[in-house]
Amino acid sequence: xxxxxxxxxxxxxxxxxxxxxxxxxxxxxxxxxxxxxxxxxxxxxxxxxxxxxxxxxxxxxxxxxxxxxxxxxxxxxxxxxxxxxxxxxxxxxxxxxxxxxxxxxxxxxxxxxxxxxxxxxxxxxxxxxxxxxxxxxxxxxxxxxxxxxxxxxxxxxxxxxxxxxxxxxxxxxxxxxxxxxxxxxxxxxxxxxxxxxxxxxxxxxxxxxxxxxxxxxxxxxxxxxxxxxxxxxxxxxxxxxxxxxxxxxxxxxxxxxxxxxxxxxxxxxxxxxxxxxxxxxxxxxxxxxxxxxxxxxxxxxxxxxxxxxxxxxxxxxxxxxxxxxxxxxxxxxxxxxxxxxxxxxxxxxxxxxxxxxxxxxxxxxxxxxxxxxxxxxxxxxxxxxxxxxxxxxxxxx
Numbered sequence: 001x002x003x004x005x006x007x008x009x010x011x012x013x014x015x016x017x018x019x020x021x022x023x024x025x026x027x028x029x030x031x032x033x034x035x036x037x038x039x040x041x042x043x044x045x046x047x048x049x050x051x052x053x054x055x056x057x058x059x060x061x062x063x064x065x066x067x068x069x070x071x072x073x074x075x076x077x078x079x080x081x082x083x084x085x086x087x088x089x090x091x092x093x094x095x096x097x098x099x100x101x102x103x104x105x106x107x108x109x110x111x112x113x114x115x116x117x118x119x120x121x122x123x124x125x126x127x128x129x130x131x132x133x134x135x136x137x138x139x140x141x142x143x144x145x146x147x148x149x150x151x152x153x154x155x156x157x158x159x160x161x162x163x164x165x166x167x168x169x170x171x172x173x174x175x176x177x178x179x180x181x182x183x184x185x186x187x188x189x190x191x192x193x194x195x196x197x198x199x200x201x202x203x204x205x206x207x208x209x210x211x212x213x214x215x216x217x218x219x220x221x222x223x224x225x226x227x228x229x230x231x232x233x234x235x236x237x238x239x240x241x242x243x244x245x246x247x248x249x250x251x252x253x254x255x256x257x258x259x260x261x262x263x264x265x266x267x268x269x270x271x272x273x274x275x276x277x278x279x280x281x282x283x284x285x286x287x288x289x290x291x292x293x294x295x296x297x298x299x300x301x302x303x304x305x306x307x308x309x310x311x312x313x314x315x316x317x318x319x320x321x322x323x324x325x326x327x328x329x330x331x332x333x334x335x336x337x338x339x340x341x342x343x344x345x346x347x348x349x350x351x352x353x354x355x356x357x358x359x360x361x362x363x364x365x366x367x368x369x370x371x372x373x374x375x376x377x378x379x380x381x382x383x384x385x386x387x388x389x390x391x392x393x394x395x396x397x
Contacts, residue, residue, distance in 0.1 A: 033059025067390035071196030095134035096388035114286015131182035148284035164271030199238035291352030296341035312349025324363035327380030
């Protein structure tokens with residue numbers, strides 16, 4: 001397979017949407033440090049069109065941020081997220097809790113699988129591996145793997161883990177989750193105002209190895225406000241968590257620990273996301289690595305093809321490639337995960353990170369002079385899909 005890089009410049013044109021199938025590739029600078037282009041990828045199954053936004057992080061006018069709907073358990077389209085936050089461009093992000101057919105009466109939360117950091121603030125941690133949505137992870141990767149941009153403005157692939165505790169006069173309890181749709185068996189999870197109003201019932205369903213396992217019957221919930229227990233309940237509840245309040249949800253051993261807490265008791269809840277590299281991140285989003293140090297990871301799937309979204313890192317972490325495949329029938333043969341890693345390398349990336357694909361794959365950008373973004377690829381569904389989060393490009397120029 002070869003990559004066709006014959007991108008024609010569109011002098012005097014604007015980005016008003018995806019080009020028709022079969023049209024010549026195009027290229028355009030949409031802001032200082034930010035460029036858009038189409039790239040045709042020739043495969044044995046035909047031509048696949050990729051839509052690429054290149055971001056130069058050395059340009060101080062440009063930054064990368066998390067597109068999100070303001071609450072972890074909520075969804076919006078990429079266009080809605082970008083316009084609401086004033087993003088110049090963006091793509092859809094992590095795989096998310098899209099369905100809940102296995103547990104009748106329990107609603108899907110719409111929340112992402114992996115960690116999220118927005119403007120340096122940790123929104124959530126990763127669910128257990130058996131509770132993921134999306135393709136099987138390559139060997140050696142984990143749900144806590146993220147694409148991140150540090151406070152040093154350098155992009156990296158890293159791994160974030162939750163460090164948290166519940167301190168009481170009798171001792172300290174470990175925290176096993178933060179604003180997650182699924183908690184590890186036997187753990188305690190913390191839910192803050194960032195979670196939203198969605199029910200917390202799904203948090204105690206499934207196990208660390210099976211998403212479809214029954215919901216636990218051994219659960220307990222404790223509400224902590226201003227450092228004291230103000231309410232308890234025998235099962236997870238729902239409704240908005242007010243600022244200054246943390247709801248603790250326990251299952252199995254975690255539930256038994258929470259039952260020891262009484263109303264009025266002093267409790268301190270602490271949590272943070274810790275990077276394996278020690279880097280402090282301004283932005284981070286979940287997904288999984290496919291390319292490391294210029295080489296595709298071993299064990300990548302070579303059979304299942306799909307319309308895909310990914311991010312490539314080049315120039316020592318100073319250049320990002322936001323990539324979304326076109327979902328029109330003429331291009332819908334897609335790529336395997338292994339092919340995706342190879343194409344990212346050929347586009348100039350040394351590190352590559354896979355994001356949610358299929359009907360979620362969406363790339364948007366705002367042309368100069370416009371007040372709203374346009375969708376530049378063709379989503380493979382009939383319309384944009386509402387998603388949990390995305391990678392946003394912001395410009396002060």
